Amino acid sequence: MSSINSILQRSQAAFAVYKKVSGKQKALFLEAIASAIESLGHPLIQTAMQETRLPEVRLVGERGRTCSQLRQFSALVTEGSWVDARIDTALADRAPLPKPDIRKMLVPLGPVVVFGASNFPFAYSTAGVDTCSALAAGCTVVLKAHPAHPQTSELVAQAIQLAIKETGMPDDVFIHVPDSSFETGKALVQHPFTKAVGFTGSFAGGKALFDYAAQRPEPIPVFAEMGSLNPVFILPKALVARSDKVADMYGASITQGVGQFCTKPGLLFGVQSEQLERFKTQLADRLKAIAPATMLHSGIAESYVHNRASALRQAGVTLLAESNAQPLPEQGTPTLAVVRAHDFIQNQQLSEEVFGPYSLLIAADDIHQMKVAAALLPGQLTATIIGEEEELHAFSDLAELLAEKAGRVVINGVPTGVEVCPSMHHGGPFPATTDARFTSVGTDAIKRFVRPVSFQNFPQKLLPDELKDSNPLGIWRLFNNEWKK
Numbered sequence: 001m002s003s004i005n006s007i008l009q010r011s012q013a014a015f016a017v018y019k020k021v022s023g024k025q026k027a028l029f030l031e032a033i034a035s036a037i038e039s040l041g042h043p044l045i046q047t048a049m050q051e052t053r054l055p056e057v058r059l060v061g062e063r064g065r066t067c068s069q070l071r072q073f074s075a076l077v078t079e080g081s082w083v084d085a086r087i088d089t090a091l092a093d094r095a096p097l098p099k100p101d102i103r104k105m106l107v108p109l110g111p112v113v114v115f116g117a118s119n120f121p122f123a124y125s126t127a128g129v130d131t132c133s134a135l136a137a138g139c140t141v142v143l144k145a146h147p148a149h150p151q152t153s154e155l156v157a158q159a160i161q162l163a164i165k166e167t168g169m170p171d172d173v174f175i176h177v178p179d180s181s182f183e184t185g186k187a188l189v190q191h192p193f194t195k196a197v198g199f200t201g202s203f204a205g206g207k208a209l210f211d212y213a214a215q216r217p218e219p220i221p222v223f224a225e226m227g228s229l230n231p232v233f234i235l236p237k238a239l240v241a242r243s244d245k246v247a248d249m250y251g252a253s254i255t256q257g258v259g260q261f262c263t264k265p266g267l268l269f270g271v272q273s274e275q276l277e278r279f280k281t282q283l284a285d286r287l288k289a290i291a292p293a294t295m296l297h298s299g300i301a302e303s304y305v306h307n308r309a310s311a312l313r314q315a316g317v318t319l320l321a322e323s324n325a326q327p328l329p330e331q332g333t334p335t336l337a338v339v340r341a342h343d344f345i346q347n348q349q350l351s352e353e354v355f356g357p358y359s360l361l362i363a364a365d366d367i368h369q370m371k372v373a374a375a376l377l378p379g380q381l382t383a384t385i386i387g388e389e390e391e392l393h394a395f396s397d398l399a400e401l402l403a404e405k406a407g408r409v410v411i412n413g414v415p416t417g418v419e420v421c422p423s424m425h426h427g428g429p430f431p432a433t434t435d436a437r438f439t440s441v442g443t444d445a446i447k448r449f450v451r452p453v454s455f456q457n458f459p460q461k462l463l464p465d466e467l468k469d470s471n472p473l474g475i476w477r478l479f480n481n482e483w484k485k
Contacts, residue, residue, distance in 0.1 A: 004184065007142055007175055008193040011111040014170035015140040019108050022465075023077040023473065025167070026136060030074040032163035033127055034067040037156060044155050048121050051149040053294045058257065059122070066122040069129055069420055073136040076443045080475030082106070083450075085466045087479045090457075100457050103467040106450040108138030110195030113188045115209070116146035116153055117200035118296050119260045124440075125149070126156040126176070130198030130223075133445040139196070140173050144188060147180035148297045154178065186212050189222075196449055199224040200262070200440065203353075203431055210434050223448045224434040225427065227353050228381035228406075230415045231267040233370060233398060235387035238412075239275035244282055246386055250359075251286025253414040258293045258332045259357030260300065263382055263415040266353055268361045269341075269370050276363060280338065283361070284321030287334040292327035295356065301330040304356035308335060311354050316343030320361065332356040341369045351378060371398060379429025379436065380406040382415035405429065407436060 021029075037044070048059045076082050083105045091099035112134040116125035123129065126143055134141050145153035157176035164173060177184065189197055189212040197213060199206050199222065206224030213222045234246060253265055268283075270276040295301040312319055312335075321336045334357040341364035344350050350360065364370040374383075383402035385392065392399070392411065402409050407428035418426055418441050426441035427433045433440075438448045455463060465472050476483055 004187040004191060007177065008111060008188070008191040010172040011140045011142050011175055012193040014172035015108075015110055017170045018140055018173050019138045021138065021169070023080050023475075026138065027074040027078040029163060029167045029169050030070045030077070030132060030136060032166050033132070033160050034070040034074075036159035036162045036166075037063065037067055037122075037127060040155055040159060044152070047155060048149060048152045051152050052118075052121050052296055054121070054257075054296070062120060062122045065420060066127060069123070070127065070132045072420070072443055073132050073446065076446065077136050080466065080473050081477075082443070082446060083466050083475070084452075085475065085477040087467060087477055089480060102454055102456050103458070103463065104452055104454040105464060105466050106447075107453050107464075109449050109451055110139060111142060111193050112139045112196045112198060112449055113142045113144065113194050114198040115144050115185065115201065115205075116149075118146050118148040118300070119257070119262075120200070121146075121149045121152050122156070124200045126153045127160060129440055129445050130200070131174070133443075134196075134198065134449045135173070137446050137449040139449045140170075140175075142175045142177060142188060142194075144185055145176060145178045145180070150178055150180075185209070189213055190216050192216075192218065195220055197222040197224070198440070198448070201226065202355075203227060206434060207431075221448070222434050223438055223440065225262060225381070225440050226431055226433060227262050227355065228428065228432045229266040229351065229353055229377070230263050230380060230382045230384070231269060231374070231377060232265045232384040232386065232415075233374065233402075234268065234270045234279070235367075235385065235391045235395065236271050236273060236275065237388040237391045238386045239270065239273070239279050241388055243275060243279040247279060247282035247286055249414050251283055251290065253416045254336075254359045255287070255290050255334045255357040256416050258295050259334075260296055260332075260355065261416050263418060264357075264359075265384065265415055266359055268359055269373065270361065270363060271366060271370060272363045280320060280361060284336055287321045287336050288324045290323055290334045290357075291325045292323050292331035292333045294328070294330055295332045298330050300355065301332065304332050304354070304358070307352075307354045308333075308356065308358050311350070311352075311358065311360065312337055314339070314343075314347055314350055316340055316347075317350070317360070335359070336361060338363065341365065341373050345373055345376060351376075367395060367398075371401065374398065374401055374405070377405055379432045381426065381428045381432045382406050382408045382410060384410040384413065384415055386412055407432070407439070
């Protein structure tokens with residue numbers, strides 16, 4: 001595609017300039033993007049409401065999160081130590097061989113193709129975490145807009161263009177591509193100037209992009225977040241002590257955002273008992289009282305109806321509760337199903353995500369059977385344990401097992417509500433993501449779009465400023481195993 005070739009050529013040319021921009025200049029650019037988005041005011045929210053069907057309060061909060069992310073990355077690149085500069089000076093007199101001067105730091109990969117997400121039109125879309133972390137790293141960005149909210153994406157893209165002009169960045173440091181075709185997505189990923197891909201969405205979409213990237217003469221990394229079941233393990237004594245509170249938490253968590261979060265708890269595990277039966281009734285009552293709500297777009301609504309019906313048809317699965325209110329077209333019905341652990345273990349299809357307000361409760365014969373089921377689960381973004389302190393200690397091996405399965409293990413909470421902070425890891429073993437070593441939330445997301453380079457025996461004038469003895473940027477560096485500014 002000639003247009004795609006032109007876009008990536010422009011992005012590559014801009015990268016040759018932008019990769020040399022200082023951290024403080026990039027920080028001003030990121031701050032300017034945040035301010036420009038905020039200046040769009042309520043018309044931006046109204047547009048997003050019309051396109052995504054999300055409520056105003058949710059979108060206002062998500063816009064705030066997006067601008068906060070931009071400012072967090074601004075602070076990161078201003079401070080500068082994220083480049084992990086390491087300096088080992090020469091030892092000419094070392095025997096039997098002299099030691100050379102070696103200095104290492106992280107450098108940007110090059111143009112990054114980002115695919116906007118449908119369920120987070122701000123935080124994981126045009127100026128979302130993939131875009132702002134790539135720009136913070138010194139990469140240029142080609143953004144493929146999501147077709148579910150094209151006008152929202154266009155407005156945010158215009159804000160980024162305004163910030164480019166205000167801060168003197170290269171014109172093509174960010175390029176907005178509104179084309180929604182699969183062929184365009186494939187061409188963007190497989191163009192030789194593309195050096196990495198960021199994606200949030202379905203397993204089918206993320207895996208297709210991963211395969212496209214692997215088929216290139218020069219394979220490139222694809223950082224795809226592809227969803228999760230987010231299993232929850234409710235221990236017996238917790239049900240005795242507070243089953244009603246747990247039901248309250250999970251009734252809200254399963255249906256938050258009409259179940260359209262990648263961290264929605266899709267599986268609940270418990271040991272068969274009178275207390276578990278009581279919990280079933282309590283959670284069922286919560287879900288019956290929650291009205292169906294409109295989903296993001298017709299495609300997602302249709303998929304939910306189909307996948308929910310397929311899950312309920314599986315052997316041993318029983319519908320326990322659904323909303324008392326009849327759904328309107330394109331609405332998702334809150335649903336709770338139940339199955340014995342034996343049947344769950346025998347049926348791999350029950351470990352497939354149903355995107356929407358659906359959850360499956362698995363009744364195990366004992367803790368051992370619960371652990372067997374846990375061991376068979378595929379990779380997850382999150383896993384949660386609900387328990388009293390004494391049983392958390394008694395079954396600590398369950399927490400150890402779940403740490404092998406998930407990128408984040410939660411104790412006595414819910415997986416929904418991802419805190420944007422440096423210690424947050426939003427990623428997990430395949431198929432939750434294509435690379436469990438990296439996060440798509442928090443400032444560590446910058447590490448996806450950089451690589452280390454060692455500079456050996458370089459004259460001071462040729463070194464990057466971060467590695468010079470004079471350290472004009474004032475960043476922290478590891479200097480012969482001692483941190484110094």
